[in-house]
Amino acid sequence: MRICVVALGKIGLPLAVQFARKGHRVVGADVNERVVADVNAGREPFPGEADLGRYLAETVGDGRLTATADTAAAVAESEAVVVVVPLFVDEAGTPDFGWMDAATRAIAEGLRPGTLVSYETTLPVGTTRDRWAPMLAEGSGLAAGTDFHLVFSPERVLTGRVFADLRRYPKLVGGLDDASARHGVTFYERVLDFDERPDLDRPNGVWDLGSAEAAELAKLAETTYRDVNIGLANQFARYADTVGVDVGKVIEACNTQPYSHIHRPGIAVGGHCIPVYPRMYLWNDPDATVVRAARDANAAMPAYAAGLLADAYGDLTGAPVLVLGAAYRGGVKETAFSGVFPTVEALRARGAVPYVSDPMYTPEELDALGLPPHRGEPVTAAIVQADHAEYRTLGSSDFPGVKVLVDGRRVTDPARWTGADRVVIGAPAENVPGEGTGSAR
Structure with missing residues (x-):
């Protein structure tokens, strides 16, 4: 697959590397030009993530992972888009959607029919359906759930051990509709590996939450x-x-x-x-x-x-x-x-x-x-x-x-x-x- 990961921070970059290590072609999009330059040079832009330096050099070196500051262009070349842009809240808990709104508009600009969009940033309940779906549809001219697929799939990892946690815990997926959910489950089954978890009463892997x-x-x-x-x-x-x-x-x-x-x-x-x-x-x-x-x-x-x-x-x-x-x-x-x-x-x-x-x-x-x-x-x-x-x-x-x-x-x-x-x-x-x-x- 051709995959775009939007935001190459402490979660997004390890995700991009994980997808590339599974054999997919990945473009990481980030507004920070220094981060883009570091990734394209195979350098860690931040310290402390186990195995990231080695895996990054490996995937950049063989051409599976590249980075760009042009989100719309990266999305236009991708079959799946994973969004890990930060969402901030103030002391009262009011979300500041500024960065995510800007990223979503850029994604909409490059969105093509058949693309899967997955938001992994933690969100208030209802945000995927009530905010992102209309914004993506308006900016792209495409119908959410019909022309493109939309899911929410929360990251469940800790910085410092992202690669281990990606294997350790079930991947949760919730779709805008049944077709979106099926595409989301298939996507994550192709890009992740899972450890055996005999302690779970359900198999480890990708779970569709409905x-x-x-x-x-x-x-x-x-x-x-x-x-x-x-x-x-x-x-x-x-x-x-x-x-x-x-x-x-x-x-x-x-x-x-x-x-x-x-x-x-x-x-x-x-x-x-x-x-x-x-x-x-x-x-x-x-x-x-x-x-x-x-x-x-x-x-x-x-x-x-x-x-x-x-x-x-x-x-x-x-x-x-x-x-x-x-x-x-x-x-x-x-x-x-x-x-x-x-x-x-x-x-x-x-x-x-x-x-x-x-x-x-x-x-x-x-x-x-x-x-x-x-x-x-x-x-x-x-x-x-x-x-x-x-x-x-x-x-x-x-x-x-x-x-x-x-x-x-x-x-x-x-x-x-x-x-x-x-x-x-x-x-x-x-x-x-x-x-x-x-x-x-």
């Missing part, structure tokens, strides 16, 4: 579930703090029962998905009180962590505090909705002088993100915000001036922090030994 709306809701539901689950875990952790119980042991015990799947509590929920899609769901369903309460609970955790630090340290006015981790999760160079931003603000609100360090970012990169980089200044307290593997071996000897450490991710080794009070969200003092000068629980 409608575009069902597929849209499936993506929002599975991600919103995670946010609600984490919100519940954070509520348990905050209560555990008041009664001197280690919530980690409680959750571990609960999850030995097959109907309990409680997630881990922590300082923040970040990334492109978990903190964003519940707000998108609320845009569809504003009466979803459980979803709203969980989102509020998770959003309050950075300020709660700063409060734990103040309880153990004392007055933070003028105190230099190091925030360890700018990334939203360990091992990934990405700050989308990272907890680092509200953590820094919560520290400033208490009069502290915050600094940020991260093994994946240079001081100059942190400065460009609006974060105060740590350049070796003395600090007397620290908060772990990201669960980078490097933090497992840090200890008091690395930060001799630190009196109190708040570990927001349960990643540090208590044996290495004998020179400071170590505070863990949802853990009592006897489980986090320390010899510092603060009053850690």
Whole structure:
């Protein structure tokens, strides 16, 4: 097949490479000329995606994958178009369709009869049918579901392990109509591979959910579930703090029962998905009180962590505090909705002088993100915000001036922090030994 992938970001580029590795001719379209140049040169435009560099060089080298900034021209030469353009929402959950509208108009300009268009960007329920179908039809002069096929098929992968996740999970497809769904299922069966999953009660592979709306809701539901689950875990952790119980042991015990799947509590929920899609769901369903309460609970955790630090340290006015981790999760160079931003603000609100360090970012990169980089200044307290593997071996000897450490991710080794009070969200003092000068629980 001839395939166009629109937007060569951290999901779109691995998808384009995957399709090309299956033997198809793929053109990636992106408005960023630097990304286009990098891809055509076989260079990774961003770091951290397992196997991407090797696979990219391989598929570009043999001519199966090319890139262009001309979306309409790429679509005109393609039998299938996969759209992975970002959709942004504000704090109220209102979507900003600007980038996706522009991309959809460009797709419509090049759309030919018989083409399959698949949107993989997470969308509010109803968007494929009510927004994209009319826009594509108007711009192309073709009838959706008759002259061209339209499906929604959500991406279900994590950056850093996209190729593995593409094999691991069923691919969900929802069509505008039955014919669109059949074309969508056939397409994904030809471009993806799937691992055997004996734990599933249905075979792994491509699943037709019956409608575009069902597929849209499936993506929002599975991600919103995670946010609600984490919100519940954070509520348990905050209560555990008041009664001197280690919530980690409680959750571990609960999850030995097959109907309990409680997630881990922590300082923040970040990334492109978990903190964003519940707000998108609320845009569809504003009466979803459980979803709203969980989102509020998770959003309050950075300020709660700063409060734990103040309880153990004392007055933070003028105190230099190091925030360890700018990334939203360990091992990934990405700050989308990272907890680092509200953590820094919560520290400033208490009069502290915050600094940020991260093994994946240079001081100059942190400065460009609006974060105060740590350049070796003395600090007397620290908060772990990201669960980078490097933090497992840090200890008091690395930060001799630190009196109190708040570990927001349960990643540090208590044996290495004998020179400071170590505070863990949802853990009592006897489980986090320390010899510092603060009053850690």
